[in-house]
Amino acid sequence: MANPLTLYVPIKQDPLTQAAAQAAYESFVDSVKAGLDASNILHYARVALVPNPSGEGILGILLITTFDGEMNPYLKFFWQNEGTRKAFAGIAAIALNPPSPPVTDLTGFENFINENNLNKRSKDLYKGYTQSVLQIKAAFPPK
Amino acid sequence: MSTPLPPDKSTVQGLIMRGYTHPYSSHLLFRFSSKAAASQFIKALLPYLRSAENWGTNKPDKMLNIGLTFTGISIASSLTKTELNAFPNTFTTGPASQGSQGSLQDYGEGDPEKWLFGGLLTNGNPDPAKRVDAIVHSYAMHQNSLNELTDFIAKAATAAGVVELLPLDGGKGRLEQYQLPVDTIHFGYRDGISEPDLNWPETWPAPPVNTDPADLNNFLIGYPNSAFQPGPSNPATPNASAFAKDGCYNAFRVLYQDVNAFDKYLSDNAPVVAQTLGKSTEYAKEWLAAKLNGRWRNGSPLILSPDAPDPATADATNFSYTEDTKGLKCPFSAHTRVGNPRDEALFPAESPVPRLIRRGVPYGAPPVSDNDKGERGLIGLFLCGALASQFELIYSWINTNNFSPLFSPNFDTQDALLANRATPDMDTTFTIPIPGAAKPLVLPKLPQFIVARGTAYCLLPSIPTLKAIAEG
Numbered sequence: 169m170a171n172p173l174t175l176y177v178p179i180k181q182d183p184l185t186q187a188a189a190q191a192a193y194e195s196f197v198d199s200v201k202a203g204l205d206a207s208n209i210l211h212y213a214r215v216a217l218v219p220n221p222s223g224e225g226i227l228g229i230l231l232i233t234t235f236d237g238e239m240n241p242y243l244k245f246f247w248q249n250e251g252t253r254k255a256f257a258g259i260a261a262i263a264l265n266p267p268s269p270p271v272t273d274l275t276g277f278e279n280f281i282n283e284n285n286l287n288k289r290s291k292d293l294y295k296g297y298t299q300s301v302l303q304i305k306a307a308f309p310p311k
Numbered sequence: 312m313s314t315p316l317p318p319d320k321s322t323v324q325g326l327i328m329r330g331y332t333h334p335y336s337s338h339l340l341f342r343f344s345s346k347a348a349a350s351q352f353i354k355a356l357l358p359y360l361r362s363a364e365n366w367g368t369n370k371p372d373k374m375l376n377i378g379l380t381f382t383g384i385s386i387a388s389s390l391t392k393t394e395l396n397a398f399p400n401t402f403t404t405g406p407a408s409q410g411s412q413g414s415l416q417d418y419g420e421g422d423p424e425k426w427l428f429g430g431l432l433t434n435g436n437p438d439p440a441k442r443v444d445a446i447v448h449s450y451a452m453h454q455n456s457l458n459e460l461t462d463f464i465a466k467a468a469t470a471a472g473v474v475e476l477l478p479l480d481g482g483k484g485r486l487e488q489y490q491l492p493v494d495t496i497h498f499g500y501r502d503g504i505s506e507p508d509l510n511w512p513e514t515w516p517a518p519p520v521n522t523d524p525a526d527l528n529n530f531l532i533g534y535p536n537s538a539f540q541p542g543p544s545n546p547a548t549p550n551a552s553a554f555a556k557d558g559c560y561n562a563f564r565v566l567y568q569d570v571n572a573f574d575k576y577l578s579d580n581a582p583v584v585a586q587t588l589g590k591s592t593e594y595a596k597e598w599l600a601a602k603l604n605g606r607w608r609n610g611s612p613l614i615l616s617p618d619a620p621d622p623a624t625a626d627a628t629n630f631s632y633t634e635d636t637k638g639l640k641c642p643f644s645a646h647t648r649v650g651n652p653r654d655e656a657l658f659p660a661e662s663p664v665p666r667l668i669r670r671g672v673p674y675g676a677p678p679v680s681d682n683d684k685g686e687r688g689l690i691g692l693f694l695c696g697a698l699a700s701q702f703e704l705i706y707s708w709i710n711t712n713n714f715s716p717l718f719s720p721n722f723d724t725q726d727a728l729l730a731n732r733a734t735p736d737m738d739t740t741f742t743i744p745i746p747g748a749a750k751p752l753v754l755p756k757l758p759q760f761i762v763a764r765g766t767a768y769c770l771l772p773s774i775p776t777l778k779a780i781a782e783g
Binding site (some may be wrong): 237 | 389393396397398399400401404410411413414518520540542543544545546547548647658660693697699700704707711713719720721722723734735736747759
């Protein structure tokens with residue numbers, strides 16, 4: 169059964185943070201692809217930069233994913249994978265309200281993801297199909 | 312890196328490092344009214360608190376261990392909000408939370424709204440009347456001794472103003488061990504055969520994923536090089552780290568076992584099994600029971616004794632699944648093969664295979680008739696260093712067999728004994744490959760054999776931490 173993770177993290181407004189957010193946005197897929205591929209539970213993951221109401225600068229980072237099953241048992245894998253760990257740690261580092269205590273280990277990572285997840289319930293998600301990533305990959309093996 | 316010293320056993324609660332074999336035990340649930348009350352209560356219990364130190368040749372007649380939930384720690388400790396935030400989300404939000412239920416999948420009769428303790432109101436909020444702050448695990452060598460000990464604990468609670476929750480018999484009964492034959496559960500299987508070795512690593516390889524998941528540093532909080540990173544261990548919150556050090560989490564889960572449904576499943580399917588095998592229906596029943604579990608009821612693993620139980624293999628723990636790639640000896644969904652797939656090929660995100668320390672005991676008398684719906688099952692103590700990546704990961708495998716390429720292409724079968732059958736989109740048939748047969752035997756819908764009656768996530772704190780709480 170697929171579940172949503174919608175991570176919204178408002179960020180600081182200084183130039184360095186704004187540039188870091190832009191860089192995280194531009195490198196997102198390259199950074200996380202290997203880890204997400206290997207997880208076999210991610211349907212889609214995308215990142216967006218939410219603009220300030222004024223239209224200038226970035227208000228926050230929005231990460232939207234749809235994954236199979238449950239999230240918490242797999243956070244260990246994403247923390248141990250260098251690409252996904254750096255991507256998430258990078259977002260935590262530029263948060264307007266930085267995690268307290270700071271994210272330095274798996275426990276901190278688990279807490280950061282859960283505290284910033286806007287979707288707490290699986291019923292928040294519409295599903296156009298019920299197959300898992302594993303089932304889809306088995307049905308349509310790479311050519 | 313330098314080799315970390317092993318923990319001082321006098322600081323670790325005994326339940327973690329050794330399996331007690333006391334024949335009598337009771338697991339008492341409590342709710343604190345205040346920090347002072349918690350302190351007074353725990354102080355009163357200290358004389359019976361048992362560490363992991365060797366007790367010599369004579370087992371203690373009466374002893375206990377103490378677990379605290381997150382709400383219990385919030386009340387009983389002096390940790391600040393930031394320090395409390397350092398505990399893992401899975402622990403702080405508890406087993407009834409949406410995150411944990413994604414793995415536990417407690418639907419139907421096992422819904423947290425129906426739990427006897429630790430559950431939710433119909434609006435989804437925690438039920439304050441069922442809140443558990445502490446669990447006292449009490450053990451004794453004789454029934455009289457257990458009665459004395461539980462009376463002592465109950466009086467200590469009353470004196471401190473701590474409320475006891477009585478989950479059974481309509482709010483009158485405790486969770487007390489029933490004296491089945493040693494290490495046997497209500498379905499007739501021997502239990503507790505394969506436990507983690509809890510060795511202290513001789514070498515500390517990097518990265519931590521290469522360490523042995525059965526080693527002690529994967530269960531105790533505060534030691535390096537665990538793939539599961541038991542926490543809290545954040546240097547920014549040293550008080551939280553010190554509070555939790557040498558502790559271990561306990562997923563305390565009371566599981567009703569529907570013995571009549573289990574026996575009926577064996578009886579209903581024995582004729583077709585007997586016909587398939589060319590054997591008697593009595594043999595077919597035992598064979599099917601073994602295929603559901605992965606071990607015969609005497610304990611012999613199917614991998615070593617595929618055709619019949621063998622006393623010589625009843626305690627065997629050293630075997631492999633790598634040669635059984637078609638499940639011809641042990642079905643892929645057999646309970647023990649799901650709960651501990653050993654060296655089976657896993658997908659990268661599932662590795663390494665987590666282990667759990669199991670300290671459960673049966674409760675409730677066996678049924679006396681086919682219509683006996685009496686309360687019985689397992690008082691489950693599943694100990695781990697990381698609730699999410701050890702306990703809940705295994706539970707997610709139980710409810711959805713998707714952790715290995717062996718389950719290709721559908722990845723939608725379930726643990727034959729333990730899973731919740733209402734988990735969405737699951738195939739609840741049970742497939743048993745048969746050597747020499749053109750097709751496997753596919754048995755119809757697996758019933759709901761086991762129902763969660765309640766769950767509490769506890770920390771089994773170190774002895775120094777409990778003493779600090781006792782001192783207020």
